[in-house]
Amino acid sequence: MRRHSLPLLATLIPLSLALSACGGSSAADSGTAATAGSGAKVTLSIGDQKGGNESLLKAAGELENLDYTIKWSTFTSGPPLLEAVNAKAVDIGGVGNTPPVFAAAAKSKITVVAATHGSxxxxxxxxxxxxxxxxxxxxxxxxxxxAQGSSAHFQLIASLEQAGLKPTDVTINFLQPADALAAFNSGSVDAWAVWDPYTSQVLRTGARVLTSGEGLVNGLGFQVAAPAALEDAAKSKVIDDYLKRLQRAQEWVFKHPEEWAKVWAKETGLPYEVALDAVKRSNGTRVPVAVDDAAVVSEQKIADTFTELKLIPGKVVFKDFVDTRFNGNLPPSTTAPRSYGKGS
Structure with a gap:
C-alpha cells in the first residue's frame, strides 16, 4: 500500500461522485438559491452534493415558509466542501464519516454539529x-x-483486518469512482471498495458483494459548520432551523422511498431502479442522532487508524471539533438505522 503524508486536505485524490460520499474532489458553485420570505435578513450558505440535501428538502416540502435565504453551493464530495467551510465560503454542509477526520488533521476550522446513523x-x-x-x-x-480518504477507504482497511490481512498484503489503487468503475469493468482491478449508489449500480450488472461495512464501520454522516457561523447568534438560530428541517425530511424519506427515489434519479441521472435500491439499502435508512460520546469515540478510531497508516499527519482529537448545542432530544448515535425489511 502506498503511504502518503497529507499536510493539506487538498492533496486528496479527487472523486467524481456528486452524491453523499466521502472522498476528495473539486467543487463547483451551483449559483442557485432557495428564496426566503420578504424581509429576510440572514443568508445561510450551504454546501451540498448533487442529489443531496437541497433535493431532499425540496421533495419533502421543507424549503417552504423560510424566513431566511439559502444559498446553495454544489460540491462533488466531502473534502472540498469542508475546504469551503474552512474558508468561510460555506456556513454548513453534509459529509460522510471520514472527511471531518482529514479536515481536522489539516487543522481546518470546522465544527461537527449534527449526525445521522444509517445502514x-x-x-x-x-x-x-x-x-x-x-x-x-x-x-x-x-x-x-x-477512493483515498473516503469512508470506503476505511471500510476496506477494516475488512482487511477482519480477514487477517494488512494493507500491505494487497495492492491498493487510489482511483476516483469514474476511473475505478472503468478499472473494475476492464478487469484491471480484482475488487472495488465503494459506497452507494455505486454499489447498487454495479450489483445490477452481475457483480456481487464480497464484504460489506455492516458491523465494521459506524454508518455515521455529519453536518459540519464554520465556527464563525456558530458564533453569529442570528446565523446559529438559522442553522438550528435548517437542521430541524433536515430531520423532518429524513423522516419523510422513510415513509416515501419510491417518491424520493424518483426525485433522486431525476437529479442525478441514475436509473430509477438503482436509485430505489440505494435508498432502501443505505441512503433511506438514516436516522437523525445526537453527536454524543459514542459518535466521538467511533470517529476517533477512524482518525487513529489513518494516523497509524500515516495517511494523515499527527494525532487528531476528534472531540475538539464537536459542538453538541443542537443535539436536543435526539436519540443516541448507536440508534439502529431504519430498515426496509429482509432483502431490501
Whole structure:
C-alpha cells in the first residue's frame, strides 16, 4: 500500500461522485438559491452534493415558509466542501464519516454539529461477475480500487483486518469512482471498495458483494459548520432551523422511498431502479442522532487508524471539533438505522 503524508486536505485524490460520499474532489458553485420570505435578513450558505440535501428538502416540502435565504453551493464530495467551510465560503454542509477526520488533521476550522446513523450495507467491497474470490481472505495479493480518504477507504482497511490481512498484503489503487468503475469493468482491478449508489449500480450488472461495512464501520454522516457561523447568534438560530428541517425530511424519506427515489434519479441521472435500491439499502435508512460520546469515540478510531497508516499527519482529537448545542432530544448515535425489511 502506498503511504502518503497529507499536510493539506487538498492533496486528496479527487472523486467524481456528486452524491453523499466521502472522498476528495473539486467543487463547483451551483449559483442557485432557495428564496426566503420578504424581509429576510440572514443568508445561510450551504454546501451540498448533487442529489443531496437541497433535493431532499425540496421533495419533502421543507424549503417552504423560510424566513431566511439559502444559498446553495454544489460540491462533488466531502473534502472540498469542508475546504469551503474552512474558508468561510460555506456556513454548513453534509459529509460522510471520514472527511471531518482529514479536515481536522489539516487543522481546518470546522465544527461537527449534527449526525445521522444509517445502514452500512452500501459500503462494500465488490467483485465482478465470474470472480473466484469468495471471502475477504481471498484478497491477499489482489488489486483493489478505492477512493483515498473516503469512508470506503476505511471500510476496506477494516475488512482487511477482519480477514487477517494488512494493507500491505494487497495492492491498493487510489482511483476516483469514474476511473475505478472503468478499472473494475476492464478487469484491471480484482475488487472495488465503494459506497452507494455505486454499489447498487454495479450489483445490477452481475457483480456481487464480497464484504460489506455492516458491523465494521459506524454508518455515521455529519453536518459540519464554520465556527464563525456558530458564533453569529442570528446565523446559529438559522442553522438550528435548517437542521430541524433536515430531520423532518429524513423522516419523510422513510415513509416515501419510491417518491424520493424518483426525485433522486431525476437529479442525478441514475436509473430509477438503482436509485430505489440505494435508498432502501443505505441512503433511506438514516436516522437523525445526537453527536454524543459514542459518535466521538467511533470517529476517533477512524482518525487513529489513518494516523497509524500515516495517511494523515499527527494525532487528531476528534472531540475538539464537536459542538453538541443542537443535539436536543435526539436519540443516541448507536440508534439502529431504519430498515426496509429482509432483502431490501
Amino acid at each position: 452500512s450495507a452500501g459500503e462494500a467491497i465488490l467483485v465482478p461477475k465470474g470472480s473466484t474470490l469468495q471471502s475477504g481472505a481471498d484478497l491477499r495479493g489482489k488489486k483493489i480500487a478505492v
